[in-house]
Amino acid sequence: MATIADIASATDGIHIPRLIGAGGGKSPNLTTYLPTRHGYVLVTWAREAGINDHAEVVCRSLAMAMPNAGTETGPVHGLNSNEQTPISTLSDPAGAHTGWHFEIIDPNDRITVSLTDVGTIYDVKHHSIPGGxxxxxxxxxxxxxxxxxxxxxxxxxxxxxxxxxxxxxxxxxxxxxxxxxxxxxxxxxxxxxxxxxxxxxx
Known part of the structure; x- marks a missing residue:
């Protein structure tokens, strides 16, 4: 399990559990790497959005070949080859942006949010949690x-x-x-x- 607080305290990046398939379960042997600078972007956004530090974070999937691949700029510099290696076993096309699609489980909400490798937050969606x-x-x-x-x-x-x-x-x-x-x-x-x-x- 990884929480917002875990990501905030990580000084050398952190491995986030990945889901198996669409909506599938977490695998203890399947993670994706989130560098410290990208983690800081996610944590800053989450705290500004009022998300609890104890909210659990999982990676639903990886985003390959972002729409503005190779041209987009953001608050952080993109992934280098050493950082791309622990992120996924998927091949990353030369020049393509890699990003993450996260799911955050907060006591009062379930949020899906995407983050590009240059630190742009996008596609934020709140999903209702069943009553009770x-x-x-x-x-x-x-x-x-x-x-x-x-x-x-x-x-x-x-x-x-x-x-x-x-x-x-x-x-x-x-x-x-x-x-x-x-x-x-x-x-x-x-x-x-x-x-x-x-x-x-x-």
Missing amino acids: ITTPADINLYNLLSTAATREKRLADERRIVLAARDATIRACLADGMSVDMVAQRSGLGAPRIYQIRDGRR
Whole structure:
């Protein structure tokens, strides 16, 4: 977890947790690097906006190739090559701006905000938090439940894709002359299930 206070006190940049996919859960092994000078810009904006220092900050995604790439100026200088390396495993096109899309969870609000690599704040949006969610504990529970639902749907979608690919491979093997018994042995499925897949049943 990273808070506004954590970012404010970081003297050598800070690693912000990143979300997995759209609205997904935080991964302990997936972070994005925020240099000190950019952190100062975010903290200054947040405090001026009345956001609590204990509000949690996560990176929803990275912004690549900003609209004014290579021409925009701001309160800080852009990222150098050493800073770009720990930000993401994504390749950064030469001359393109890198930015961050953050989500900030405050006890009374949920804010999405974007920050360019030259320190420009943009696309600030406030999102309502369901009624009854008024404390950090409530917000954490809400986030956990939302994350669990999102993860469950993603896993179900991934399972459907994997099973469809498996079934297509099984049909291809049968079409190439591999016996049902051999396919069953290699796939770990029973022969009756192989016949069902071959015939497109269930």
